[in-house]
Amino acid sequence: MENRSCLTIVLAAGDSTRMKSSKSKVLHKIAGLPMIAHVTRTLADVGVKDAALVLGRDADTVREAAAVPGLSLETFLQSERLGTAHAVMAARAAIERGYDDVLVTYGDVPLVTGAPFLAAREMLSAGHDVVVIGFETDKPTGYGRLIETDGQLVAIREERDASEEERRITRCNSGLLAINGRLALELLERIGNDNAKGEYYLTDIVEIAKADGRSVVSVQADESEVIGCNNRAELAVIERIWQQRRRHELMVSGVSMMAPETVFLSHDTELAPDVTLEPNVFFGPGVTVEAGAVIHAYCHIEGARIAAGTSVGPFARLRPGAHLHAGSKVGNFCEVKNAEIAEGAKVNHLSYIGDASVGAAANIGAGTITCNYDGVNKHRTEIGARAFIGSNSALVAPVKIGDNSLVAAGSTITRNVPADALAFARSRQTVKERK
Ligand code: UD1
Ligand code: MG
DSSP: OTTSOEEEEEEEOOOOGGGOOSSOGGGSEETTEEHHHHHHHHHHHTTOOEEEEEEBTBHHHHHHHHOOTTOOEEEEEOOSOOOHHHHHHHTHHHHHTOOSEEEEEETTOTTOOHHHHHHHHHHHHTTOSEEEEEEEOSOOTTSOEEEEETTEEEEEEOGGGOOHHHHTOOEEEEEEEEEETTTHHHHHHTOOOOSTTOOOOGGGHHHHHHHTTOOEEEEEEOHHHHOOOSSHHHHHHHHHHHHHHHHHHHHHTTOEESSGGGEEOOTTOEEOTTOEEOSSEEEOSSOEEOTTOEEOSSEEEOSOEEOTTOEEOSSOEEOTTEEEOTTOEEEETOEEEEEEEOTTOEEEESOEEEEEEEOTTOEEOTTOEEEOBOSSOBOOEEEOTTOEEOTTOEEESSEEEOTTOEEOTTOEEOSOBOTTOEEOOSOOOOOOOOO
16 A cells, blocks of 8 residues: 555535534534544554545635644645536646545545545555445435445445435445546546535536446445534534544543433543542543542533643632642532643632632632633632632732632732732621610
8 A cells, every 4th residue: 555646635614504504514514623624644554645525615715724733735726616527627737647545535524534544545456446435324414325236336326316216225335435546537537516415416426437447445444433424413413423432542541420311522632540520520621630520510620731640620610720739629510711720729619710829738718719801801810729709709800819818708809919918808797686
């Protein structure tokens, strides 16, 4: 395989009509990452060198979303959406350079792995001219069906053009196709648009190559690897498959999940071995959790670093820039944003800590609020090591509380408190005898 040149063409120009969306389908996200980026990352991971991306709707945004370090993507514009074969021909200049193998894959088939590409290329190197990646499914609606006689692939029939009987076929076209690069242009040029949609269907290449006596074969892939996304119900199914796959990988690598089906991961969530997740935890992008941390039930976490031996939740929200250092604790109904919670510090109940630093072993009492926003700007709150903030205190930023200091419960702190001090900022209690 090493000595065969290969061009991989990714089609992402479509209008995405069935998504009923204000943006291109391939920009819709799976695990927080646009569908098209899942495809291009996989190509980069399997060492693809020459890749062409065909753009149409939302071309600039799709181009940006598709960029991955280490993969050079040559882009082509399909100015009118006239079908998948027409889209491939938009990359004509690349095909004309002459490759041994030409692979086509679709931007709306985001879970594809390297395996089917490799299998298809092996068939080309064994001398076949067109290799279709097919799959077996119990929900064939919407897919092109593989028409086979005596085990030989003779055509691919699109749903709209299929007869009643053909629609009952459960072996479908994944959209991944490999073509002998020496024949590709000649075959593609002969594809017409005489079908129900009036489009140039790439899938017609099968019948055209067959008529020339070329060798056309299909290779089977697993449905979970090649499932396509045409509407939002399918998007949700793909998300579910992605989540299942990733949760499984993480559990096998040492992460405990009590109810894995209730945990939602982002494409980049990093969980170390011996992390424990209780039920109903959601990870947005940019989260790292180190060994031994326990995330209790019902937490929403994004953009956060959670060090070893920490405890989070239940019912905690960690927002971007939250950094929990080793052994610290953020408990129930607390929100932490852009804040350092140093070693062993505790924010246990009903607090908001934003744009702040909390010193080592400090204790933040229930209901403490850092008032970080004055309506125009955000300001910082610095709380020293071993400080004790009494319950229901408001710390009006910018403000500093020194090491070892104590703030009395119910205080509204507007001025700095030095180290080793005791601050009261509340009205004194008066008690009057009733007659
Ligand atoms: C296509 C296949 C079908 C297969 C299914 C697998 C054809 C004719 N049909 O159908 O056999 O079972 O994928 O998911 O190929 N695109 C363009 N320009 C166009 C049209 C489409 O770039 O003019 C792109 C789309 O952005 C998309 C991909 O090609 O990423 C597939 O197009 P789509 O309209 O989704 O085709 P399907 O109906 O899913
Ligand atoms: Mg599709």
